[in-house]
Amino acid sequence: MSSPKPAWPDSIARASVxxxxxxxxRGGATNALHxxxxxxxxxxxxxxxxxxYNRYPAQQPESLTARLAGLYGxxxxxxxxxxxxxxxxxxxxxxxxxxxxxxxxxxPPTFGYYKTCADIxxxxxxEVPLSAAYEWDIPAVIAAAKPSSVKMVxxxxxxxxxxxxxxxxxxxSVCDALxxxxxxxxxxxxxxxxxxxxxxxxxxxxxxxxLRTLSKAYxxxxxRGGALLADARVIELLLKVLPPYPIARPVEAAVLAALAxxxxxxxxQRLAETLAERNRLxxxxxxxxxVETVYxxxxxxxxxxxxxxxxxxxxxxxxxxxxxxxxxxxxxxxVSIGSPDExxxxxxxxxxxxxxxxxxxxxxxFRKTNETDISVRVNLDDVKQTxxxxxxxxxxxxxEQIAKHGNMGLTMSCEGDLHIDAHHTVEDTALAFGSALKxxxxxxxxxxxxxxxxxxxxxxxxxxxDLSGRPAAVFRxxxxxxxVGEFPVEMCPHFFESLAQTLGAAIxxxxxxxxxxxxxxxxxxxxxxxxxxxxxxxxxxxxSTKGTL
Ligand SMILES: *Cc1c(COP(=O)(O)O)cnc(C)c1O
Numbered sequence: 001m002s003s004p005k006p007a008w009p010d011s012i013a014r015a016s017v018x019x020x021x022x023x024x025x026r027g028g029a030t031n032a033l034h035x036x037x038x039x040x041x042x043x044x045x046x047x048x049x050x051x052x053y054n055r056y057p058a059q060q061p062e063s064l065t066a067r068l069a070g071l072y073g074x075x076x077x078x079x080x081x082x083x084x085x086x087x088x089x090x091x092x093x094x095x096x097x098x099x100x101x102x103x104x105x106x107x108p109p110t111f112g113y114y115k116t117c118a119d120i121x122x123x124x125x126x127e128v129p130l131s132a133a134y135e136w137d138i139p140a141v142i143a144a145a146k147p148s149s150v151k152m153v154x155x156x157x158x159x160x161x162x163x164x165x166x167x168x169x170x171x172x173s174v175c176d177a178l179x180x181x182x183x184x185x186x187x188x189x190x191x192x193x194x195x196x197x198x199x200x201x202x203x204x205x206x207x208x209x210x211l212r213t214l215s216k217a218y219x220x221x222x223x224r225g226g227a228l229l230a231d232a233r234v235i236e237l238l239l240k241v242l243p244p245y246p247i248a249r250p251v252e253a254a255v256l257a258a259l260a261x262x263x264x265x266x267x268x269q270r271l272a273e274t275l276a277e278r279n280r281l282x283x284x285x286x287x288x289x290x291v292e293t294v295y296x297x298x299x300x301x302x303x304x305x306x307x308x309x310x311x312x313x314x315x316x317x318x319x320x321x322x323x324x325x326x327x328x329x330x331x332x333x334x335v336s337i338g339s340p341d342e343x344x345x346x347x348x349x350x351x352x353x354x355x356x357x358x359x360x361x362x363x364x365x366f367r368k369t370n371e372t373d374i375s376v377r378v379n380l381d382d383v384k385q386t387x388x389x390x391x392x393x394x395x396x397x398x399x400e401q402i403a404k405h406g407n408m409g410l411t412m413s414c415e416g417d418l419h420i421d422a423h424h425t426v427e428d429t430a431l432a433f434g435s436a437l438k439x440x441x442x443x444x445x446x447x448x449x450x451x452x453x454x455x456x457x458x459x460x461x462x463x464x465x466d467l468s469g470r471p472a473a474v475f476r477x478x479x480x481x482x483x484v485g486e487f488p489v490e491m492c493p494h495f496f497e498s499l500a501q502t503l504g505a506a507i508x509x510x511x512x513x514x515x516x517x518x519x520x521x522x523x524x525x526x527x528x529x530x531x532x533x534x535x536x537x538x539x540x541x542x543x544s545t546k547g548t549l
Contacts, residue, residue, distance in 0.1 A: 008206070012151055012180055013237050017095050020240045028058025050249060057245055061252045067259055068227045072199045072212060077232040080239060081225070083246050085188055085213040088228030089117050092184060092209070094241040096151040097123035105145050105153040107136055109161060109330045111186060114154045126150055134162035134295070138170055142177045152182035152209075158189040161326055161334045163297030165195045172198075175205050182234070184209040191217035191271060192278075193298035199229055206231045216300060217271060218258060225255045262373045262413045265387055266364060269377050269411050272385070273360075274300055274337050280356055281335070281343045288350040290315075300337045303330075312350070319349035361535075363440030365432040371424040372416040376436040378408055380535050385409030390425055391418050394485040394517075398524040399433075405528025408535065418486075426491040427498050434502030437531075441467065444549045446537040456522050459513030463526035466506040467534050469549045473497040477511035477519060484517045492520045496527065 005011055010018045026037050029052065043051040060081055069076045082088050097104065099122030106114050107128050118125045128141045136155070145153050153174065157166040175183045187210055190197045201208055209230040215221035225247075228238065257263075282302055285291045290312040293305035301324075306312055309327070316323060323346075324334040335346060340360065347355050360381040367374045379385045386403045388396045388410060403410035412433065416425030441447065444467065461477075475493035482489060493509075500507045507527065513519040542549055 008180065009182070009231070009234050009237060012148075012182070013096050014098050017237060017240055022059075022240050023244060026056060028061065029055040050253070053249055055249075057247055057249045057252065059242070059245065060239070061247055063256060064225075064247060064252050067256060068212075071259060072197075072210075072227065072229060074199055074202050074229050075232070078202050078229055078235060080228045080230075080235050080242065081247060082228065082242065083224040083226070084215060085186065085211040085226035085228070086113055087242070087246060088209075088211050088226060088238075089113055089184075090120075091228070091238045091241050092152060092182065093117040093121040093123060095237050096182065097121050099123065102149050102151050105141065105150050107141065107155070107159075109134075109326070110154070110156045111160045111188075123151075124149075130159075130162065134159065134164055136166060136170070138174060142174060145178050145181055148180065150181060152184050153178065154184050154186060156186040156188070157195070158193050158298035160188065160299065161301070161303050161324070161330070161332070163295055163299045163301060163303050165193050165298045168196060168198060171208075172201065172205065175201075175208050179207060182207055182209050184211065186211045188213045188216055189299035192275065192300050195298065202229045203231050206233075209234060214255060214258070218267060219270075220255065220258055223251055223254045223258075225251060257368075260368070260373055260375075262368075262415050263366065263375045265389070265411050265413045266366075266375045266377045269379075269385055269387075269409075273340075273362075277340055277343050278302065278337050280340075281337060281347065284343075284347040284352045284355055285335075285350055287354065288347075288352050290350055295332075302335050302337070304333050304335060305331070306333055315351065316349050319345060321346055321349045361440045361442065363436035363438065365436040365439070367428060367432045367435075369424075369428065372414055372428040374412070374414045374416075374429055374432045376429070376432045377411040378433070378436045378440050380408045380437075380440050382409045383407050385411060388412045390414040390429055391416060392422050392425060392486055394487040395422070395426060395491075398487075398520060399429075401521060401524040402528040402531070405525045406531040406535070407528075408531075422486060422488055422491055423494075426487075426495050430495045430498035431502045434499040434504075437499075437503050441535070443542065445542050447535055447543060456525065457513075457518055459511065459515065459518040459522045461509060461511040461513075461519070461522035461526040463523070463530040464506075464508040465527065465530040465534050467504070467549060468506055469504040470506065471501045471504055472506040473500040474506075474508045475511075477509070477513075477523075479516040479519060480514060481516045484520060487520075489516050489520065492523060496523070499527075 037056055040054045044053050064081050065076045065079050069079050103124035103126050104118050105126045107130050115125045126144050128144050155171055171185055185198055187197055199210055202210055211228055213226040282294045285294050290306050290308055291304050292307050295303040326332050344355055360379050363378045365376045386409050388399045390396055414425055414429050473496050479489040496507050509523055511519050511523055
């Protein structure tokens with residue numbers, strides 16, 4: 001007697017996997033006395049840095065599934081966290097493809113690891129190639145995926161290496177036409193695209209699987225962290241074939257730190273900068289004698305058709321620049337978007353002589369203590385990049401004044417112990433701000449160094465600044481009230497002391513007036529105004545007879 005056909009997705013998974021239960025690795029250390037996993041009771045030597053490394057981690061650390069579910073906007077039972085998106089692909093093949101029997105479908109040229117995993121598993125690979133212009137043939141994909149032996153269709157969007165994307169409608173039409181088949185949308189580069197992610201359809205479209213990675217947009221390639229997002233029933237099957245303890249404890253800590261809420265605005269600014277650099281690199285490369293075509297890209301790389309190849313590769317070696325060589329499969333090469341300085345070198349290697357604008361002066365500080373968690377990014381050359389959130393409305397407004405009048409971009413996010421008072425938040429953000437400014441100034445070549453201004457209304461503030469490298473703060477002024485909003489007025493001089501300390505500057509302020517709000521605002525505006533000429537590039541010398549600042 002044959003048993004009834006199991007329900008989807010068990011119906012398309014390998015029978016041996018359906019019959020399995022999850023390998024029972026212990027679910028992370030609790031505060032019980034753990035004599036259940038043959039661990040060593042002693043913490044490893046302190047060089048390793050963490051006292052809990054002698055304990056096995058949880059199979060799926062809850063902190064991480066919760067953070068990634070939050071980041072991508074799905075439920076925690078719709079996430080599988082693994083060693084990169086790559087591990088999600090491995091598990092899909094292992095759970096659904098019977099060796100010598102089943103297949104995946106791919107649309108080459110695309111990410112090579114899908115086929116590698118199929119080869120390892122002994123599964124077939126049905127190919128529906130992209131057109132010469134790298135467009136997908138959706139009706140052909142649907143037709144080729146009809147046989148029940150095709151268990152999953154990989155749609156890489158934005159596609160690596162071509163850089164173009166499928167529309168949401170096209171992908172959903174494939175999901176709709178092949179309701180039994182898993183439609184795996186690899187969104188490794190979606191953060192760089194204007195097309196919206198399909199994560200909002202996870203669960204409601206049962207056969208949709210979305211791969212996301214922390215390697216690209218979140219700068220964590222060396223950590224190995226990624227997520228597979230799918231209907232909870234699919235996740236349940238995949239967890240059966242996920243190897244034990246895939247997330248090492250230091251990986252969990254690194255991911256949580258890198259994705260701290262205070263860091264998200266800096267990630268957003270970096271992303272914006274990568275997109276701006278993608279434009280600059282593409283514009284530059286179009287002027288290269290070695291480049292025939294720069295393909296449009298929704299990702300953090302550009303695909304190029306090139307000419308005079310031998311000479312180009314000789315130049316790339318000379319400049320010590322490595323690019324990805326796909327000439328044997330597509331006749332093309334792929335160049336990743338680097339930092340502004342790196343892109344400038346790449347353009348030089350491509351023989352581009354007319355290179356647009358020097359790199360922006362940028363400084364970043366991440367500062368975390370028990371009292372505050374802060375990220376700051378300053379851009380001395382792009383005033384548009386300003387977004388401030390410290391939890392103290394008046395103080396945000398004051399920082400905006402410095403940014404505006406200092407003619408700089410300032411992204412600042414702080415989660416501070418405001419339930420106590422404003423003190424730590426103001427002090428620590430000022431310290432972090434000063435460090436970021438100092439970093440952005442670099443060797444200070446060409447800067448004006450000094451600046452001063454005398455503003456405003458019934459209040460008068462005189463500000464003099466010297467970016468001397470030596471911290472000093474002198475504040476003269478009496479405020480008529482204790483507070484402005486939640487902001488204690490004594491934090492105004494303290495802010496400038498802290499800023500002077502990490503910026504390495506002498507800041508002198510004299511303020512007179514009848515209204516604390518005006519007086520503080522005049523100080524912040526004045527410092528911004530004074531910093532503007534001090535930061536401005538007016539030559540190339542270091543403005544000191546000592547030759548260093
Ligand atoms: C880089 C890349 C991945 C791998 O991501 P990891 O999270 O680093 O494993 C997956 N898919 C595509 C298309 C990629 O380019």
